[in-house]
Amino acid sequence: MIIVMKQGAKKEQIDLVIRGVKEAGLDPRPLHGTERTVIAVIGDERKLEKDKFKALTGVEKVMEVLKPYKLASKEGKHKSKVRVGDIVIGGERVIVIGGPCSVESEEQIIAIAKEVKKAGAHLLRGGAFKPRTGPYDFQGLGEAGLKMLAKARAATGLGIVTEVLDPRNVELVAKYADVLQIGTRNMQNYALLKEAGKQRKPVLLKRGMWATYKEFLLAAEYIMSQGNREVILCERGIRTFETHTRNTLDITAVPVLHELTHLPVVVDPSHATGIRSLVAPCARAAIAAGADGLTIETHTHPEKSVSDASQTISTEEFIQLMKELKAIAKAVGREL
Amino acid sequence: MIIVMKQGAKKEQIDLVIRGVKEAGLDPRPLHGTERTVIAVIGDERKLEKDKFKALTGVEKVMEVLKPYKLASKEGKHKSKVRVGDIVIGGERVIVIGGPCSVESEEQIIAIAKEVKKAGAHLLRGGAFKPRTGPYDFQGLGEAGLKMLAKARAATGLGIVTEVLDPRNVELVAKYADVLQIGTRNMQNYALLKEAGKQRKPVLLKRGMWATYKEFLLAAEYIMSQGNREVILCERGIRTFETHTRNTLDITAVPVLHELTHLPVVVDPSHATGIRSLVAPCARAAIAAGADGLTIETHTHPEKSVSDASQTISTEEFIQLMKELKAIAKAVGREL
């Protein structure tokens, strides 16, 4: 940590900072520059409350040197592989999670599961508990939907990725799901993160649409600090001034996260764009940028989808996209 | 709802849209323009899934005419007053909620409560359950903290505003609190909103730092649709590209929300700015813009605060600020 004093800070103000650092068991090194004094702190700054030093009179700013997350941090670690049955996320193979926004009926989810399986998808997605912006929108089938997902798994062998919204439902969802999904709106729902951290099922954590990389990794750290190290990060678009698309896909998140963390990184082009025709080019871009996988909303009849209809591609489009993605994966030295 | 067809959309595509509108029980009015066809929909468009029409081939865009929230909407309603004991929020008087970020001890919270009461504050704030970005940060005292808040109320008569993070704790928090606070990170935590909606205690709902006015009002609508109409909206800064301050206070939210909704609107200059010296000017601006109240982090010893130290003002500064705010309130025809 580097503590920058204001120009003209008084000696007693500087001394107070130095004393505070020492009291926390770290080693302060004051540097008296031409315009101001800077105090470098040697030791594990994570033990210091950065904010407390910012609050002291005479302090201009406090700059972090170390990253505030440890378990999620890349430093000195190999890239992690998360296993879902036979499927490995974070290895050589790029994996694709396909399926509808919402589970609508047993027939619907089984039919779609069979189609995406045939097209080469590795996991099945589908929401039983739905976070909807408006209270009057369809909220999902709940446990009945989870049971339909389990039947689709039985029918196809595909592992299930499904969202959990409420800490009270984590156990229930974990009973049926192979991967627990935590959605963008809940990235800082700490009660939910902690419950997910107590499970021994992989968690697909979506980036909050407002979240910096640091905050995203701190959310992963919340889960990991509870004992569950099986976290898959998912970039799904951030909120910017451009409203033509639902969100703005931050494609650079893929290589940045690979530099900052050992966790696998997948991309959701459906929610990022919100527009069906943009899903395929953004999916291709994600693989080219080094993503470990994709999650894509697919439906046998997109226009009849009860939710997210306008960003859902048809299974025919999905089959075509899988071919394109195989070519891209090969071009970056991977397979799909 | 207005459905704009693409240039060159085929007759059968247009007919499909028209049929869809009719099936939903509304009245479609196609208008054949010089460049494209537009279909105006007469009736309550809230019954239509806008997204389904966007998903139809040949549709370029779908534009909403009506607002998707009804209970929260201003239209035809008087401004609401929310009562907390003798205190009325949304009336002539501007109200101020003062207190520390976190409850730290019985002595601390009672001492601060007495100071803010003396300075003229109307309600006491203080967190017992704390949403912290990092898992290794102080997470609050939990129920013990709630009990200390209750003692501070007994000592001063000030009603208590405190945050609830977990739907499982809503009843517990409601047992002690006079106002349930839902924080920015939980604005779209629907499980929590629904539980808060089942209580008969006022809810202070903070704007998500990524949330549009529409999404903010839809979050209020979630609470209201469960039966609890006592919602107070709180603007607390949004996330923008400017990182000098913690967030960017959207002062315009105050008059905009007064135009869109009948609910009272308060402002949190402490979290919006994150910098102690900016709290007073932003608090004054909020009252000048028409806010119904303020929530301000105050501590007898800000630099010793266990959280948010750098944005917390001292009780001396609070006393001075209250004087300034009285003058501003008077200048806009209100009192404090």
Add this chain to the structure above:
Amino acid sequence: MIIVMKQGAKKEQIDLVIRGVKEAGLDPRPLHGTERTVIAVIGDERKLEKDKFKALTGVEKVMEVLKPYKLASKEGKHKSKVRVGDIVIGGERVIVIGGPCSVESEEQIIAIAKEVKKAGAHLLRGGAFKPRTGPYDFQGLGEAGLKMLAKARAATGLGIVTEVLDPRNVELVAKYADVLQIGTRNMQNYALLKEAGKQRKPVLLKRGMWATYKEFLLAAEYIMSQGNREVILCERGIRTFETHTRNTLDITAVPVLHELTHLPVVVDPSHATGIRSLVAPCARAAIAAGADGLTIETHTHPEKSVSDASQTISTEEFIQLMKELKAIAKAVGREL
């Protein structure tokens, strides 16, 4: 400047950084921490190209200690006063610049000038050269418009604030104007900033809607470095995800800029909001936050305004607003 090396950076990488700092005539102080090495640089870091050090292998990040602007910086300076005839901007008195978006005709501008003068405005605004988003929109009357502004000044005594778009027109505009306005889109138009810096007329510099405080002050520094120290900063809204309003007024910019710079700060609530009904509350907020003045679009017949009609208030509304602003100014210990 603080140079943070990567964990495990090699000795020769650290030595290369140290040598680079020495070659630039500054004093490097390496600090070997528990996890990584940090090199503090003593001396005027503005002489260093920060980017060159970031480019060196083994460097993780480079953090600035000093501000990159000097002339615009507050440090050690009193608040500046900019004089326009008898009017002082940055003193005790809050000043108001009123007038239409565009000069439309001699009659129009003189009529409006008389009205705003009567209401107590201190300067007259009006565009002769207009920056319009679309090429087919009205582009302003050019020099003819400037002449009309001069006539309005002759008729009322009000000094003229008008925009210049093109470095080739700076002298022309300066011939007629009392204050040269540089608009938001041109905040980083360096050719224009430099020409304005060669004039001896005050410059009203609007913040780029994408610009950080640092970039805003560096733009002012461009003008000042050419010899013209008479710069007035104008906050006029930044671009955020919220599109209900034209931009988001960053009210906190007012106290922040007062901390960072000695230059006067005014606010433009008309462009910030783009909505007539929001101009008055935001204008009041600006004065309450400590702004030195306001610039407000006013028209005798707003709905007939050739540009910005929806954000322009009527002269009746302007008169009412001036009364409200006087009360707010008084409440913060100033006058208007």
Add this chain to the structure above:
Amino acid sequence: MIIVMKQGAKKEQIDLVIRGVKEAGLDPRPLHGTERTVIAVIGDERKLEKDKFKALTGVEKVMEVLKPYKLASKEGKHKSKVRVGDIVIGGERVIVIGGPCSVESEEQIIAIAKEVKKAGAHLLRGGAFKPRTGPYDFQGLGEAGLKMLAKARAATGLGIVTEVLDPRNVELVAKYADVLQIGTRNMQNYALLKEAGKQRKPVLLKRGMWATYKEFLLAAEYIMSQGNREVILCERGIRTFETHTRNTLDITAVPVLHELTHLPVVVDPSHATGIRSLVAPCARAAIAAGADGLTIETHTHPEKSVSDASQTISTEEFIQLMKELKAIAKAVGREL
């Protein structure tokens, strides 16, 4: 255009809108809904000042149906090809523009030109006039730099892409350059756009870091409306809340712009990311998303680059990247 009246708008307010539409020569079609009246406008709405209608009492909002740009619009047009000598931008072949941020010396630019040519680049970039955020930074060699670029062209046959900052220099730059570059800060510098529009040289127009797609295309329309139809659009990152990278690459801009306009679209991963290690993955993503080309900062000795050192890749890295890009281009059915 669709004009939505407020709930309870009076008949005379509605009539005033209808009259206004008629006076502009268009055909108003009022629709009286259950909650409010909507007036659909038949005809070329580009003739209407949308803002004037928003300004009328009783109007709630005005929604555009047609796009405000015509020349740049895709509708009914084939994709454009822009020719620079033998090089075709917008055809089957993906083109790469390589070279340093700034021209530093004759030796430097010729050496780099030879390297990028050998690696397969199609055009040479290099700045002679530099837009720098701070006035004390290196501002470029000016005409001397242009002459060095011409020598590099003579030595390699590569066409020259170089930036113009000042409308007074457009002719001068056009004398030496094959493509005029207009930078992000100048995207709404209308004086410059108009001058570039009078030339008969292709223009590489970079997206303003704050600009929506609509504003970007309106800036292109400014150039095209002056007679110059040879515009190449360049996505180079937008400003968001994420500051780890210099800007956020909006990869989705590539397929969106291909839907909205016939103009070719290239991507600048160097400025978008600002970090050397992120250039290659983002460049690959751009081609995978369908970009017609790339512009990449390359230097024989990046760490000695006088500007943008930290985002400039070495010529060795450039050679490696070109191989990867060829594979991606092939995977999407193109060549490089």
